[in-house]
Amino acid sequence: SFLPGRSVGVDPPGWGRSPAPSSYSYEHLVGLAVEAIRACDCWAMVGHSLGGAIALGVADDPPPGLRAVVLVDGGYLEPADHVELGAPDAADREAMVASMREAEARFPDWESARGEIAKFVGTEELTPATEEAFREMLTEVDGELREAAPPERAADLLMSFTSATTDVRARAAAVCVPTLLIAAGQPTESREIRQRAWERFAATSHLIELHLAEDWGHNALLAT
Numbered sequence: 001s002f003l004p005g006r007s008v009g010v011d012p013p014g015w016g017r018s019p020a021p022s023s024y025s026y027e028h029l030v031g032l033a034v035e036a037i038r039a040c041d042c043w044a045m046v047g048h049s050l051g052g053a054i055a056l057g058v059a060d061d062p063p064p065g066l067r068a069v070v071l072v073d074g075g076y077l078e079p080a081d082h083v084e085l086g087a088p089d090a091a092d093r094e095a096m097v098a099s100m101r102e103a104e105a106r107f108p109d110w111e112s113a114r115g116e117i118a119k120f121v122g123t124e125e126l127t128p129a130t131e132e133a134f135r136e137m138l139t140e141v142d143g144e145l146r147e148a149a150p151p152e153r154a155a156d157l158l159m160s161f162t163s164a165t166t167d168v169r170a171r172a173a174a175v176c177v178p179t180l181l182i183a184a185g186q187p188t189e190s191r192e193i194r195q196r197a198w199e200r201f202a203a204t205s206h207l208i209e210l211h212l213a214e215d216w217g218h219n220a221l222l223a224t
Contacts, residue, residue, distance in 0.1 A: 033055070085193055
């Protein structure tokens with residue numbers, strides 16, 4: 001971890017070692033995050049991308065002891081923004097599954113996967129912990145390594161965030177703890193749409209502070 005002190009990393013149910021639920025809901029995901037915060041006595045929550053949307057929900061009704069929330073390029077986009085950015089229709093599951101399948105990582109073997117993952121995180125060698133984490137994310141399908149969470153599961157997870165993005169400004173106005181939004185300045189071709197969204201979001205509450213990371217793209221791993 002790059003953070004000082006003790007940190008706890010979690011992923012959605014259905015990824016890593018956790019079993020997949022019968023269905024996803026935004027409220028349930030926020031509830032699971034609150035449970036983890038309580039169990040680990042966390043002082044701050046950091047959420048990236050979709051995790052930022054979950055962190056925003058936590059900030060609206062924080063558990064005792066939570067002092068701050070950080071949104072890493074997430075949580076601030078509204079449905080109209082997603083449409084402008086070319087995202088698939090969140091109400092069209094078939095289109096969403098097709099989009100997830102197109103973006104699905106595939107490797108002929110683990111050595112190839114290891115090399116691509118190392119390049120992805122910007123290092124020559126993976127640490128044992130990093131390698132173990134990525135091994136848990138991959139499974140063998142038809143003679144190749146693919147993401148263990150199938151495209152259908154990823155689509156269902158994304159679609160559960162529809163209610164969260166619909167009420168972004170209401171959720172932003174309701175935050176109860178200091179909330180830092182770190183917005184990514186790259187890529188430049190979508191900058192105008194996203195900047196309009198993050199400035200609108202930050203202006204909603206005096207508890208929200210905006211920091212622009214000019215050289216960052218949306219992928220936090222590649223920006224650190």
